[in-house]
Amino acid sequence: MPRTLDGAVVAVVGTGGLGRALATALAAHGATVVVAGRSGAVDVPLDLTDADAGATLVEHVTRTHGRLDGVVIAAGVVAFGELADTEDAVVEELLLTNAMGPLWLAKRVLPALRESRGFLVNISGMVAATPMPGMAAYSASKAAAAAGLAALRKELRRAGVLVCDVQPPHTETGLATRPLAGTAPRLPQGLEPEVVAERIVAAIEADQPLVSSTDFG
Numbered sequence: 001m002p003r004t005l006d007g008a009v010v011a012v013v014g015t016g017g018l019g020r021a022l023a024t025a026l027a028a029h030g031a032t033v034v035v036a037g038r039s040g041a042v043d044v045p046l047d048l049t050d051a052d053a054g055a056t057l058v059e060h061v062t063r064t065h066g067r068l069d070g071v072v073i074a075a076g077v078v079a080f081g082e083l084a085d086t087e088d089a090v091v092e093e094l095l096l097t098n099a100m101g102p103l104w105l106a107k108r109v110l111p112a113l114r115e116s117r118g119f120l121v122n123i124s125g126m127v128a129a130t131p132m133p134g135m136a137a138y139s140a141s142k143a144a145a146a147a148g149l150a151a152l153r154k155e156l157r158r159a160g161v162l163v164c165d166v167q168p169p170h171t172e173t174g175l176a177t178r179p180l181a182g183t184a185p186r187l188p189q190g191l192e193p194e195v196v197a198e199r200i201v202a203a204i205e206a207d208q209p210l211v212s213s214t215d216f217g
Contacts, residue, residue: 003119003162003205006030009065011057013048013105014075015040017173018123021193022074025201034061037075048075048101049093054108061112068112070204072121073102076142078175080182083136090181091137098141103148110161117160119204122149126169126213134185153209164203166211168196191216 008031012023015037023033036046036057044060046053061068077097079090102122113120128146131139146165153163170176170190177184196216203211 003207004030005070005201005205008032008069008118009034009061009067010070010072011036011044011061011068011109013037013046013057013071013073015042016074016175017193018171018196019074021197022072022200025194025197026072029201029205031070032065034065048073048105049096051104052108053101054105057105058109058112067116068109069116069118070120071105071109071113071118072123072200073105074123075101076123076175077180078135078138078178079180080134080138080184082134086137086181093180094137094141095144098138099144099148102145106149106152110156113161114156114159119162119164120149120152121162121164121166121200121204122146123166123168123200124149126167128165128167129212134182162204162207162209164200164209164211166196166200166203167213168199168211168216169213171196 010026010031011034012019013036023035027033034043036042036044038047044057106120122145124142124146127139128142149163149165170187172190173193
């Protein structure tokens with residue numbers, strides 16, 4: 001059966017260009033949106049590198065709204081440059097935020113999502129399936145998150161919880177202009193965040209477990 005977002009309580013983790021577009025799109029489809037992130041106008045301050053952040057999110061949402069129907073992770077960090085030239089601290093930050101963070105968050109929100117038979121979405125990006133030179137650590141962090149979600153999807157096969165990995169091509173979120181290290185290569189014009197957000201909403205409503213880069217046209 002297709003999912004409906006009308007009346008659902010959904011947490012969006014991330015306040016960047018894509019996070020904002022997702023919050024708007026989900027609300028337009030009838031969801032009550034709770035915004036979580038490290039900065040900006042948030043309902044719940046949340047840092048993915050904090051292993052207990054998910055528990056804080058669940059406590060706030062269930063206390064305020066009585067349930068949690070979905071979580072969409074649209075937060076991450078990026079770095080550019082060959083691996084040999086990338087500082088260890090940068091590699092660590094990439095893996096902490098992009099790989100361990102979503103898994104920690106998933107672990108702690110799962111009880112609430114099991115109860116509501118809800119959904120968990122993580123935006124890993126095209127590099128999860130197509131690792132890029134000059135982005136080895138970043139590609140690895142996103143591929144690790146995608147692999148973790150693929151395994152989690154099998155673990156939850158009978159629980160009625162949608163686990164969705166989204167792999168859009170380059171999107172004009174501004175993230176590439178704020179790298180932890182290095183300089184972004186020349187990139188083609190990316191997708192608009194609103195286009196990506198609407199495709200993610202469609203995937204949630206269709207119970208689609210994987211949205212690959214080719215699904216964005």
